[in-house]
Amino acid sequence: MNWRRILSIVRKEWWHITRDKTSFGLLLLSPALALVTMAYAFSVDITDVGIGVLDQDHSPLSRQYISELASTNALRLEAWPDYLEEVEPLMMRGQVKAVVIIPAGFERDLLSGRPTGVQVVVDGTDPNTAGHAIRHISGHTEHFAKEQIARQLAQAGLPADLEDPIDLRLRAWFNPSLRYTVSMIPALVGIVLSVPAMAASLALAREREWGTLEGLIATPIGRVELIVGKLIPYILAGFLSVPLCLAVAVIGFKVPFNGSLTLFLVLSLIFLFATMSIALFLSVFAGSQQVAILGSMIIFLFSGFFMSGLLIPFSLMGPMLKMEAFMFPTTHFVIISRSILVKGAGFAALQGFVLALLGIGVIFFALTVLMFKKKL
Amino acid sequence: MTTDEPQVAVGPDPGASQPAIETHELTKSFKTVVAVDSLSLRIQPGEIFGLLGPDGAGKTTTIRLLSAIMDPTGGWAKVAGFDTVTEPEAIKRRIGYMAQRFNLYGDLSAWENLNFFADVFEVRGAERTERIERLLNFARLTEFRDRRAAKLSGGMQKKLALACTLVHTPEIIFLDEPTTGVDPVSRREFWDILTDLHLQGITLVVSTPYMDEAERCSRIGLIYQGRLVVCDTPEAIKAMTEGELIALWPADVRQARKALAGLGGVLEIQTYGDQLRVFTHDTDGLMERIRATVTGAGVEVYDVRVTRPRMEEAFISLIRRQMAEKSDEPA
Numbered sequence: 001m002n003w004r005r006i007l008s009i010v011r012k013e014w015w016h017i018t019r020d021k022t023s024f025g026l027l028l029l030s031p032a033l034a035l036v037t038m039a040y041a042f043s044v045d046i047t048d049v050g051i052g053v054l055d056q057d058h059s060p061l062s063r064q065y066i067s068e069l070a071s072t073n074a075l076r077l078e079a080w081p082d083y084l085e086e087v088e089p090l091m092m093r094g095q096v097k098a099v100v101i102i103p104a105g106f107e108r109d110l111l112s113g114r115p116t117g118v119q120v121v122v123d124g125t126d127p128n129t130a131g132h133a134i135r136h137i138s139g140h141t142e143h144f145a146k147e148q149i150a151r152q153l154a155q156a157g158l159p160a161d162l163e164d165p166i167d168l169r170l171r172a173w174f175n176p177s178l179r180y181t182v183s184m185i186p187a188l189v190g191i192v193l194s195v196p197a198m199a200a201s202l203a204l205a206r207e208r209e210w211g212t213l214e215g216l217i218a219t220p221i222g223r224v225e226l227i228v229g230k231l232i233p234y235i236l237a238g239f240l241s242v243p244l245c246l247a248v249a250v251i252g253f254k255v256p257f258n259g260s261l262t263l264f265l266v267l268s269l270i271f272l273f274a275t276m277s278i279a280l281f282l283s284v285f286a287g288s289q290q291v292a293i294l295g296s297m298i299i300f301l302f303s304g305f306f307m308s309g310l311l312i313p314f315s316l317m318g319p320m321l322k323m324e325a326f327m328f329p330t331t332h333f334v335i336i337s338r339s340i341l342v343k344g345a346g347f348a349a350l351q352g353f354v355l356a357l358l359g360i361g362v363i364f365f366a367l368t369v370l371m372f373k374k375k376l
Numbered sequence: 377m378t379t380d381e382p383q384v385a386v387g388p389d390p391g392a393s394q395p396a397i398e399t400h401e402l403t404k405s406f407k408t409v410v411a412v413d414s415l416s417l418r419i420q421p422g423e424i425f426g427l428l429g430p431d432g433a434g435k436t437t438t439i440r441l442l443s444a445i446m447d448p449t450g451g452w453a454k455v456a457g458f459d460t461v462t463e464p465e466a467i468k469r470r471i472g473y474m475a476q477r478f479n480l481y482g483d484l485s486a487w488e489n490l491n492f493f494a495d496v497f498e499v500r501g502a503e504r505t506e507r508i509e510r511l512l513n514f515a516r517l518t519e520f521r522d523r524r525a526a527k528l529s530g531g532m533q534k535k536l537a538l539a540c541t542l543v544h545t546p547e548i549i550f551l552d553e554p555t556t557g558v559d560p561v562s563r564r565e566f567w568d569i570l571t572d573l574h575l576q577g578i579t580l581v582v583s584t585p586y587m588d589e590a591e592r593c594s595r596i597g598l599i600y601q602g603r604l605v606v607c608d609t610p611e612a613i614k615a616m617t618e619g620e621l622i623a624l625w626p627a628d629v630r631q632a633r634k635a636l637a638g639l640g641g642v643l644e645i646q647t648y649g650d651q652l653r654v655f656t657h658d659t660d661g662l663m664e665r666i667r668a669t670v671t672g673a674g675v676e677v678y679d680v681r682v683t684r685p686r687m688e689e690a691f692i693s694l695i696r697r698q699m700a701e702k703s704d705e706p707a
Contacts, residue, residue: 002498004495004498005495005496005498007495008491008492008495008496012481012484012488012492015483015484015488016481016483019483020483210479210481210482211475211477211478211479212479212480212481214445214475214477214479215473215474215475215479215480215537215540216496217445218443218444218445218468218471218473218475219468219493219496219497220465220468220469220496220497220498221496374445374464375445375446375447375464376440376445376446
């Protein structure tokens with residue numbers, strides 16, 4: 001292994017990467033740009049869901065109930081239909097996702113201690129929003145119901161706090177307000193950092209198309225030297241976009257950074273080593289640059305979105321799928337990213353994942369060297 | 377047969393008359409075509425060996441096989457005493473290879489390209505600096521040293537590519553159609569450079585479709601459809617053309633050719649611009665008969681004389697003979 005030769009390949013590749021200013025700029029900025037775009041797409045915190053209320057009672061108590069429903073910004077009163085026939089057209093238009101129907105006699109029943117009913121019709125076409133609406137309507141209704149019980153107990157002369165036998169105190173660690181962005185964006189950082197690997201997969205395919213590979217394999221350059229020489233500059237180029245992505249996440253989207261920056265940087269290098277090894281392995285086989293790009297898109301983006309635990313939680317995956325998911329480096333790095341940013345995890349908690357990344361990198365590096373022959 | 381001799385790890389002994397390149401029934405078949413068919417050659421050190429043949433004849437494949445960047449499907453080849461399949465790296469250290477396509481890095485400058493290959497061939501220190509300067513000079517590229525290779529003219533690119541093969545002072549250089557696509561003046565310059573290298577004792581194997589370049593080689597291997605049709609000095613090959621040659625300048629070439637078509641004693645007629653070149657066994661008697669026949673057909677004859685066949689004619693004639701033999705062979 002001749003380090004001078006490796007260095008000269010590194011230098012040459014670095015020139016290839018940086019001399020075309022446009023593509024170099026794209027390489028540096030595209031992870032951050034992708035992050036911004038996708039963060040907006042994936043911020044699924046739902047608020048202000050429109051509901052309608054059909055009040056058939058028109059009483060002070062029914063009006064009190066309605067203002068309870070609208071008391072938070074989870075639900076927003078959008079429509080006040082007067083007749084039952086108006087409900088369906090309202091839901092069809094999509095202006096409201098649910099309609100609450102308060103029956104006549106609501107106040108009379110509640111005040112005399114008799115149970116009453118409230119009907120809720122929900123638009124089921126978007127289960128996410130429907131679920132949100134149902135949860136909040138139920139929550140508010142329960143709260144209102146408890147107030148009514150307290151009033152009745154007070155009237156009967158009994159202590160008011162009987163209505164709430166168990167005080168459930170919930171604390172969400174690391175992400176108190178359970179904001180989706182806090183979960184999504186660190187995961188997205190993990191995914192967008194595999195974009196530079198797509199550029200690396202072009203490396204050998206490009207030399208083949210240029211015709212320079214033919215001249216290169218006629219020289220005594222070693223296979224290992226060539227592969228290592230191509231790996232290093234791409235890892236470096238990918239590494240340059242890491243601080244940018246972190247800045248976007250933390251400064252732009254207010255994602256917390258509770259862990260060690262150094263740890264994150266070091267682990268991102270290992271992640272890049274793993275993805276670049278896979279990318280180079282791909283480029284040994286890719287007949288053309290288009291094939292290389294398509295292949296790497298499938299491997300990195302597809303696995304990143306659907307198998308890394310971002311959109312589909314691991315608990316929903318069958319054992320086979322879970323095993324496959326953990327063969328991709330993105331899966332491990334998404335966990336690492338979330339752990340460091342949100343949980344402030346240290347190296348000890350992440351050892352297994354780091355080992356997995358190193359393992360993936362070494363295996364694919366070895367495979368690349370084995371499969372790359374200096375023959376046409 | 378050299379296959380019985382013990383393999384020597386060191387290079388060829390300069391005192392011995394071991395060939396620089398030797399092949400035995402070298403064959404390369406692809407899925408649908410046999411590109412190189414049982415080629416057996418012996419090239420001596422210090423020769424300029426020309427591989428001559430039309431497009432698709434198998435020249436590029438032959439050169440790739442000899443440069444140890446492609447493995448044959450049959451037969452063997454030894455370059456500088458090393459087997460191309462089992463000892464390719466030993467060969468690659470000793471040869472230079474210039475591919476048909478421009479194979480240097482377009483986004484690197486001329487100097488950076490030379491520097492890169494110097495690194496790859498482990499040429500170091502003062503020797504390296506001096507050699508790079510000398511090569512830039514030799515390729516007439518000193519003032520263009522910092523220009524990106526993609527921005528050089530075609531001729532300059534070829535010279536740069538040649539310079540890059542010389543950076544490690546190889547024993548043998550393979551050049552695959554080095555002058556294709558280059559203007560005639562640059563072509564001549566390029567061959568002057570090759571002749572210089574030849575005089576320094578380097579073995580050159582050059583493939584070319586240009587017949588006139590073939591004349592500048594020590595020996596020529598004529599390749600057609602993957603087979604070696606003939607392998608000898610240019611003079612010997614030209615002498616192989618059957619018969620003697622009469623050149624005719626008629627007023628109307630087509631009519632004249634038609635008129636001479638059935639004439640007895642005529643072996644072959646080739647058109648060359650405004651000339652008709654007639655191959656015949658016996659020039660003396662025929663010259664006057666040709667003139668008479670053509671004039672008799674109403675075509676004026678400006679000039680007629682005996683002449684020597686050129687490479688091109690030899691080649692076409694030999695190919696025709698090869699094709700005739702092939703069609704006589706059982707299918």
